Amino acid sequence: MTADHGEPQSPLERAYFALGRAEAVLAAVLLVAMVVLIFSGGVARMLRHPINWTTDFATCFFAWAAFLAADIAWRNDALMNIDLLTARLPQGWRRGVEMFNHLIILTFLGFLVYAGVQLAWVSSARSFQGIPWISYSWITMSLPVGAALLALTTLVRMRRGSDSRETA
Template identity: 70%
Template sequence: MRAFYNAVLRAEAILAGTLLLLMVGLIFAGGVARMMHSPINWTIDFATCFFAWACFLCADIAWRKDALMSIDVIKARLPEGLRRLLQIGNYLIIMAFLGVGVYAGLWLAWTSRARSFQGIPGISYSWVTMSLPVGAFLLLITTIVKLRAELRNDPIGVAASASEQG
């Protein structure tokens, strides 16, 4: 199971990087084409779609590596037992929020399935809206791993699997 999880982490990182590069490339190509008086209107639309997906994937990568911004002024002054309890409570709140994100995102993707993406025939707007439930689900898995590590009193937690990723 751990090998599968690490493969998913590697694929997530590769996909996030690829989407960011495609986004930049599309915006650049659209700008160059516009300067040459031959605008390619769909480049910004697809770059926006790639940005939505990359945001959620990169958020999961940052969350797994504890690279998200946090303010721990109060937490740092608490005794260890209360600090752990607060951390567990935070994880539970985050999990509830992400669970709602998965549910609402799936509902949004389902209801927008018939809508075309930026008027492009044959491409459903659900391709963009699915970034929410997929990203929230990946973040939920990472949060569950972090909660499990906290409950086991494992100070390394997710960082071990993140360091294996490279």
């Protein structure tokens, strides 16, 4: 992004910006769909005509929305952090600790991508109870995809350097 965090300038920055907007729209759509499905499933059950697949789809939507929302929060620096000790460090040390933390995060996310792909492969034969024609891998793929998006955001944060909450 630009120095003032406005509109992106390079094609790569524009693509990353568009990806962030698409994530936000998709997460919002999934959240609304999840609420509608759970509500309609509850009403149908109350009317003694249960719709069993609503819970399965809501579970799938929740998994995807959770990982997308995590990346949105990481992108917008909206995750909780405790900087009691690092705030007292000199700028150079603070940057070093930040880079070390990002490397730990990248390592963990790399493991999640690897393990998530394996989990999705293993669960491909499993199906939902209420919708047996859909593979359970649609849920488990949210893990490696979400971890890959979080890793991309981590790399962007590392490239940008100090984040916006840091003061001089």
